Amino acid sequence: MPNTSARPKHGRRARRRRRVDPARDQLVSSSLESAQQCLLNQDYGTAFVHYLLVLNLAPVFKDFAQDSFRFTLFKWAEELDSVGRIQELFDCYEQALEIFPADEVILNSMGEHLFRMGFRDEAAGHFHKALKLKPDFPEARENFYRVANWLVERWHFLMLNDHGRNRKYQQAIQKAVQNGCKTILDIGTGTGILGMCAKKAGAAEVYACELSKTMYELACEVVAANGMEGSIKILHKKSLDMEVPTDIPNRVSLVVTETVDAGLFGEGIIESLIHAWHHLLLPPKRGQGKFGEDSATGRVIPAGAAVFCMAVECLEIRRHHRLCAADVGGLSMAAAGELRSPVSCSPEQDDSTEPYTTERLSRLPGGYRALTEPFTALTIDFNNVQELEGLTSREVREMRLPVTQEGELDALAVWFQLHLDEENSLSTGPQEDTCWEQAIYPVHSAMSFVLKPLDELIVEVSCRDAYLRLSCVAVLRDGHKIYLDKRMDFPNSFKPIPNPNPEVELCSALACLQTSQSESEDFCMLECSEMALLNNQDYHQSFCTALTKLISELKVKNPNRNTVGTASFAADSSLLYVLDVSEGFSLLSLIAARQGQVKAYSSVEKSKQQNVLRRLARSNDVSEQHLEFWLNHTEDEQGMLQRPSREKLWSAIILDCVETCGLVRQKLMEKASLARFLLEEGGRIFPEKIVVYGMLVESDTLLLESAVQGREPTLGFNIAPFINQFTVPVHVFLDFSTLECRHLSDALELFVLDLMDVNKNYIEREVKVQATCGGRVTAVPFWYQIQLDPDVSVSTLSRNSHWKQAAAVLQDPLQVQAGDWIRLAVRLHKSTISISAHLDNAPVQMD
Secondary structure, rough: OOOOOOOOOOOOOOOOOOOOOOOHHHHHHHHHHHHHHHHHHOOOHHHHHHHHHHHHOOHHHHHHHHHHHHHHHHHHHHHHHHOOOOOHHHHHHHHHHHHOOOOHHHHHHHHHHHHHHHOOOOEEEEHHHHHHHHHOOOHHHHHHHHHHHHHHHHHHHHHOOOHHHHHHHHHHHHHHHOOOOOEEEOOOOOOOHHHHHHHHOOEEEEEEOOOOHHHHHHHHHHHHOOOOOOEEEEEEOOOHHOOOOOOOOOEOOOOEEEEOOOOOOOOOOHHHHHEEEEEEHOOOOOOOOOOOOOOEEEEEEOOOEEEEEEOOOOOHHHHHHHOOOEEEOOOOOHOOOOOOEOOOOOOOOOOOEEEEEEHHHHHHHOOOOEOOOEEEEEEOOOOOOHHHHHHHOOOEEEEEEEEOEEEEEEEEEEEEEOOOOOOOEEEEEOOOOOOOEEEEEOOOOOOOOOOOOEEEEEEEEEOOOHEEEEEEEEEEEEEEEEOOOOOOOOHHHHHOOOOOHHHHHHHHHHHHHHHHHHHHHHHHEEOOHHHHHHEEEEEEHHOOOOHHHHHHHHHOOHHHHHHOOOOHHHHHHOEEEEEOOOOOOHHHHHHHHHHOOEEEEEEOOHHHHHHHHHHHHHOOOOOOOHEHHHOOOOHHHHHHOOOOOOOOOOOEEOOOEEEOOOOOOOOOHHHHHHHHHOEEEEEEEEEOEEEEOOEEEEEEEHHHHHHOOOOOOEEEEEHHHHHHOOOOEEEEEOOOOHOOEEEEEEEEEEEEEEEEOOHHOOOOEEEEEEEOOOOOEEEEEEEEEEEEOOOEEEEEEOOOOOOOOOEEEEEEEEEOOOOOEEEEEEEEEEEEEEEEEEEEOOOEOOO
16 A cells, blocks of 8 residues: 655646736736626627637636626627527527536526527526526526426326326237237337336337437436336437438337327327338238237237217307307407417418317316217227328218207317227226326307207318318208308308309309408407407406596596597597506407597507407497507517606506416516506506415325326336426416315415515515315415405406416325414515425425
8 A cells, every 4th residue: 555644756846827928918908898898888799799708818707707797698698689680699608608607597598598489408408407506596496397397298297197008008018029029119208118118028129219308318317227228229319200220220010109199190190100111110910810929010009099079068168269258348349350269170270270179078167068979080090001191181071970968069079099909998088087188179150059959960070181180060950951160151051052053153152252351351369368368257347347447546636637539639648548568369458448538558469469459449439549559669578668658657557467377477576666667646557466375285186297106116117206307396277176186274365466565575475274174285276366456356266267276286295184283485486486384393395
């Protein structure tokens, strides 16, 4: 062993001094001075270039200049973003990270830009790096939670917690391997569970592909942790881009996949299987005993599927897809034109529309009523490539559904049975205890249509663009065909009699074309949440009441404001100004303008939506001078909160405070702070206050949708620790009224946000709640009472609310007894609410 106490034979060599370079030092000094001067002059682009030069030539200045450099970067990035110079923006961030690779603030900021541009995978990586550098960095944590909902959707947890589904897939794969399928490709591997099942069953070669970068990296971690890193090859690639021998050495004998959505074909399974049969799979076995032992042939799990459908009545679906009210907030909606959601199978649909949406029928508020018996809409054999290729060219199939119950026709509900093999199948039906939702095809008839027993509903089924499309076309009643789409309607709603006169036929066709074009001009598409908001009568009536009160009060304070307007109305000093900065389509500006002596500004951006408001203004006797579109006068959305003119202030500013998903909008309090300085004396922000309410509940459903549960491995594989990294503490888009749960306490006030009085706000509050019965506290659902003024409020928990609720979920449930007191620490950070619960000094974190 060496003598560690012995002195070295030679003394330490003196460190070489840095050679003095006067010209270099002069350049650094002058550039630093120029950077600071440009910063003062708000010339951020030039300042950024100077800082880059200084920090590259003299890294010793990093600590001194870091804060100023960050500020310069962020300001310059804002300017680049505003003029669409996106590539330059990201180049600047890359240059900044070369100098400060461990700067969590820069990493987080770049992640925010990436997320806004739609690069979710890359954004998540930056947020994750920022959190590793500083785990208590709240902005990065909030951003990571938000992006995690996009990257690892909640159904991943539900599927891994669905033990029945997992076992059936495992059994089907085991049987296939035992029957000779020794080379396997898992398309859309997700966590890698199906590929690991194949390897565990004895497959000689297993390959997997995954398009999502986040899920690909997660699958690599999971496979390595389960000791299969060398035996399963995972590719970060779309299966359509794979080929032999570049990606896999030979064709495989089995493809396993679950690239299906609620509408069966929505994740591209048809296209990917056609490609697999032509390029990646061995040829299928012919004749009898299709699934017998033969390693020289190929096959697919699942083997096929049957799609089922039924007509339903459901108010919750109706109010999200078509206008249900004749009057909204005192406004007649007759002139609105045709308003509908972007969920449609109509022939003129474009990239902005989807053929169906998804819902869990068993959890819809108010429930649903089946108007027909389920019928088989389609069957498909995934092991028949000719059938797959012919799917999109199939003729439109017309089906007749006997009506069994009277009710308003709102939608077709669709589900399927997935045949994994001859013995194992999965059903996604509404009565099944499954992780699946159902596909919903809403009916967009302008007028409601009531089906009656003995009617027959005519439904068209097709697979254009490899999407399953179903449309309710007409109803057979007493031998007559009544068309449901007014654009297909004929006089008396009966079939037309062929016209023997060609000239008359041509004139009729031209007339129909002209009518169609006119209807097209009046057509406007609203998001489902916007449509539900439009149908929220309580919301609009509450705003109408509160605005009327405020405007009356301001007119009393200034009697000149009761003067009837003249031609110079716009310049009248008595004018009241109202600004509505609601997100998306909003009628509130029009409701304000209708009060008289009010000039209202709307933040509606889309031209068709602006035209709807103009039509409604004319039909409700609101002068065009009283309604303007604020974003038409500002360069960008960031400049929305400013004075209406140099001499004027706002009488009222309407802020959109709560997202549809149930969370407080980001930067709400910052917007409220700015808005307060733009109000005239006596003016008001709407709402003036938001009160957060909550309740203790026990809900296994929330746990299953939030993380992989239990200590036992999933099918024997260690997956939970890896995917649970993407667990978020707050569950959104919750329907509390239909949530399967036990209430363990009464509702209580958790927090108050005062938008009018900054002195009344706080960042943390502790409240005590008593358990009304024993159980496990698994979550705290919360909602909002939005107070427009002391007497008028709107609840996000009401039956006709367009908002959903949210819930803070405990990672470790808290056991309580009836009568126990639980302390809840509620914290607000940059509009994000977090909650922690304590019992007998045992903290359970939810933030």
